[in-house]
Amino acid sequence: MPLDLLVIFPKPKIDCMNYWLIKSDPETYSFERMKKEKKTNWDGVHNYAARNHLKAMKKGDLSFFYESMNGEPSIVGIVKVAKEHYQDPTTTESWVWVDFEYVEEVKKPVTLKEVKGNKKLAAMALVRISRLSVQPVTKEEWDEVIAMSK
DNA sequence: GCCAACGTTGGC
DNA sequence: GCCAACGTTGGC
Numbered sequence: 001m002p003l004d005l006l007v008i009f010p011k012p013k014i015d016c017m018n019y020w021l022i023k024s025d026p027e028t029y030s031f032e033r034m035k036k037e038k039k040t041n042w043d044g045v046h047n048y049a050a051r052n053h054l055k056a057m058k059k060g061d062l063s064f065f066y067e068s069m070n071g072e073p074s075i076v077g078i079v080k081v082a083k084e085h086y087q088d089p090t091t092t093e094s095w096v097w098v099d100f101e102y103v104e105e106v107k108k109p110v111t112l113k114e115v116k117g118n119k120k121l122a123a124m125a126l127v128r129i130s131r132l133s134v135q136p137v138t139k140e141e142w143d144e145v146i147a148m149s150k
Numbered sequence: 151g152c153c154a155a156c157g158t159t160g161g162c
Numbered sequence: 163g164c165c166a167a168c169g170t171t172g173g174c
Contacts, residue, residue: 047157068172112173131156131171
């Protein structure tokens with residue numbers, strides 16, 4: 001492509017996508033159910049830090065689906081932002097929902113233990129701020145977890 | 151089921 | 163605006 005055309009039509013920035021991690025207690029909403037339903041509204045986030053992350057999500061952003069509480073807490077799959085944040089219709093308080101759609105199951109779940117055991121992931125919010133239910137993931141962390149899941 | 155970590159609430 | 167009390171999350 002000639003240079004002047006490159007200026008007019010710059011390559012889409014690959015790094016503009018954001019990555020996230022959302023947690024769910026499988027007794028409340030499992031990844032298995034997400035897989036069946038294909039799409040779901042993410043409700044029940046009543047924490048300001050988590051809500052702010054929901055608000056920062058853009059359509060098309062990818063997120064890990066993490067199952068907590070039961071069995072071996074692990075990253076089990078990948079979902080995508082289908083609809084950006086909107087007012088939680090069940091309350092007048094300023095909580096928001098985001099719609100996610102199913103993307104894929106990872107080949108091998110990445111357990112919390114493995115994440116904690118990987119030095120490259122020492123800065124991950126999952127390790128440092130364990131209670132945060134919606135958290136950002138860097139591109140490097142994303143790639144590392146993907147590599148571990150294969 | 152225990153408990154540590156953390157967020158929120160409310161008295162002062 | 164501090165901080166104790168309390169509630170919730172989530173690993174173990």
